[in-house]
Amino acid sequence: MSLYRLTKFELKKLFKQKPAYTGFIVVIVVCILYFILNYVNRPVGSYRGLDFVMDTIYIQNNALLILPFIAILLTVHTVCEEFSRGTVRTVVTKPVKRENLIIGKFLALLVYMCCISYGIMIISSLCGLRWGYADGYVVFLPRLVFIYFLYTLGTLVLAAFTLAVATLGTTPVVTAFVALGFHRVVIILESFVQLREYTFTYHVINSIQFLMARSINTRTLFESLVAILIYILALLLITSFLLEKRDITA
Amino acid sequence: MVTYKCPPCGYTYDLKKGDPDSKIEPGTSFSDLPDNWVCPVCGAVKDLFKMIVIECDSLTKKFDADPVLNSITLEVEEGTVFGILGSDGSGKTTLLKLLTGLLNPTSGTCFLLGENASKDSAKALHNVGCLVGEPALYHYLTAEENLQLFADLMGVEADTRESTGISFGNVPGEHLTYSMKKQLGIALALLGDPCLLLLDEPLANLDSNTRKNLKNVLQSEAEGRTILFTTNNPQDIEDLAVKAAVLKKGEITAQGLVETLHLDQVMEVEE
Numbered sequence: 001m002s003l004y005r006l007t008k009f010e011l012k013k014l015f016k017q018k019p020a021y022t023g024f025i026v027v028i029v030v031c032i033l034y035f036i037l038n039y040v041n042r043p044v045g046s047y048r049g050l051d052f053v054m055d056t057i058y059i060q061n062n063a064l065l066i067l068p069f070i071a072i073l074l075t076v077h078t079v080c081e082e083f084s085r086g087t088v089r090t091v092v093t094k095p096v097k098r099e100n101l102i103i104g105k106f107l108a109l110l111v112y113m114c115c116i117s118y119g120i121m122i123i124s125s126l127c128g129l130r131w132g133y134a135d136g137y138v139v140f141l142p143r144l145v146f147i148y149f150l151y152t153l154g155t156l157v158l159a160a161f162t163l164a165v166a167t168l169g170t171t172p173v174v175t176a177f178v179a180l181g182f183h184r185v186v187i188i189l190e191s192f193v194q195l196r197e198y199t200f201t202y203h204v205i206n207s208i209q210f211l212m213a214r215s216i217n218t219r220t221l222f223e224s225l226v227a228i229l230i231y232i233l234a235l236l237l238i239t240s241f242l243l244e245k246r247d248i249t250a
Numbered sequence: 251m252v253t254y255k256c257p258p259c260g261y262t263y264d265l266k267k268g269d270p271d272s273k274i275e276p277g278t279s280f281s282d283l284p285d286n287w288v289c290p291v292c293g294a295v296k297d298l299f300k301m302i303v304i305e306c307d308s309l310t311k312k313f314d315a316d317p318v319l320n321s322i323t324l325e326v327e328e329g330t331v332f333g334i335l336g337s338d339g340s341g342k343t344t345l346l347k348l349l350t351g352l353l354n355p356t357s358g359t360c361f362l363l364g365e366n367a368s369k370d371s372a373k374a375l376h377n378v379g380c381l382v383g384e385p386a387l388y389h390y391l392t393a394e395e396n397l398q399l400f401a402d403l404m405g406v407e408a409d410t411r412e413s414t415g416i417s418f419g420n421v422p423g424e425h426l427t428y429s430m431k432k433q434l435g436i437a438l439a440l441l442g443d444p445c446l447l448l449l450d451e452p453l454a455n456l457d458s459n460t461r462k463n464l465k466n467v468l469q470s471e472a473e474g475r476t477i478l479f480t481t482n483n484p485q486d487i488e489d490l491a492v493k494a495a496v497l498k499k500g501e502i503t504a505q506g507l508v509e510t511l512h513l514d515q516v517m518e519v520e521e
Contacts, residue, residue, distance in 0.1 A: 002405075009403040017390055086386030090438065093350045093380035094404060097372040248352040 006096065006104030014108050019077050023070040027116050030066060031123045071113055071155040072162050072179045079166035080175055089248055099240035102163060106236060109159045117152045143211050153228050154204035158183055160235035167242045203227040252364030253302040254280045255327065259292035263299065300327040303446050303476045304349065309358035311344055318344045319500045331472050333491030334480040341500040342480035346382045346450045350375060363446065379444035381452060385435030387423050393434050394419035406442040414440065415463050429460040436464065440471065449479040453486050465489060
């Protein structure tokens with residue numbers, strides 16, 4: 001059974017669930033509130049060009065506080081429910097490779113998180129254009145697209161970790177707490193100079209800072225990207241191994 | 251590696267050994283044997299040989315230290331409807347979960363269509379339809395959407411709703427009754443026209459109409475297919491199966507043709 005069909009299967013399921021839209025609504029409401037509270041009353045002209053770009057990203061920074069929660073909670077909801085309701089049994093009794101099942105779920109979450117991230121980007125861009133802060137924005141747009149993708153990849157590390165925990169058969173509450181705890185621990189580790197290079201959040205921030213700079217250090221950017229991808233691949237491998245070895249008693 | 255067996259004498263063609271008497275070299279697959287090849291033991295012609303679609307050898311499953319299934323050895327030939335009779339807790343569902351790779355055996359092996367189900371379940375289930383345990387469906391989708399979702403996943407047409415008598419396509423999953431879920435579960439198992447069906451208590455806890463309907467479905471679908479089903483009702487075995495095994499406390503106490511199974515053994519299980 002092809003990975004394409006499995007990813008389509010997971011996407012159909014994801015977008016048929018009401019909680020998936022809750023994530024969209026929360027992010028859109030936060031974005032709009034941010035603009036209403038911080039931008040509407042600013043005098044036009046006092047702030048333009050790259051400042052606008054910085055603020056667009058700053059909105060993403062604010063939304064980034066929500067995105068990991070959305071990634072974790074949605075993964076918990078989709079995976080733990082599969083185990084508790086026994087639908088995972090219906091899926092794995094079809095000729096489906098367990099590793100493809102995990103990758104399919106991950107790709108579906110990637111598409112979902114990209115939709116949210118780029119949704120924020122479009123909203124913030126439209127708001128920015130409406131209030132006339134768009135100088136230099138078009139030139140910066142390709143970099144901005146990549147910056148949003150890196151943010152999304154960062155949240156996907158958390159989604160992959162949540163997948164691994166959920167595969168152990170833990171309850172939704174325990175899975176969510178463990179995943180959120182992991183996120184906090186990584187942020188704490190990032191504050192230690194000796195350890196930060198081993199955290200994915202450092203590499204996300206690092207690569208974004210390189211993209212923000214006038215001249216990009218391609219090598220360091222590439223290294224950071226590889227570090228994030230290694231995190232994701234390792235977690236997906238662990239998840240596949242766990243699903244292969246565990247008894248599905250649901 | 252698919253095994254072929256001579257039903258009259260029980261001789262099994264071994265691919266690794268070939269047939270030295272007939273100068274068949276080791277490694278020759280059964281389909282490559284000449285048409286005039288005959289069984290070296292009883293002389294039966296090649297066409298009489300049957301493929302072994304389910305093969306369990308000393309299959310044992312323990313949860314912690316408690317054995318749930320103990321040394322199950324079972325063979326099901328192609329085109330056979332095979333029933334497993336056992337009371338609640340006898341290990342019927344565990345056996346099906348082992349066959350479908352949902353559980354890993356503590357010891358022993360099980361092969362479906364020549365593929366090791368516990369090593370590579372995706373390969374073993376390639377041409378197999380399953381209904382294991384309680385039918386589990388996506389509650390936020392309708393019956394029709396559930397069927398279509400799995401048909402799309404398998405890349406086949408969702409054309410099993412008529413043959414299984416599903417007339418509740420628009421009912422949301424959360425409002426489906428147990429009977430409806432069971433019917434839908436069997437329709438899902440039939441997707442892609444598999445040559446082997448593994449059904450866990452397909453007729454249990456159903457109203458008389460649905461039960462009658464599903465019995466008819468199973469009887470019509472049995473043609474040209476191998477079916478292995480479990481039940482706790484001896485009548486289901488007599489109505490549907492050609493061969494059966496009696497499972498009691500995780501062990502097979504009797505197996506063979508349905509008419510040769512002693513009724514007292516069956517009744518004992520029923521009690």
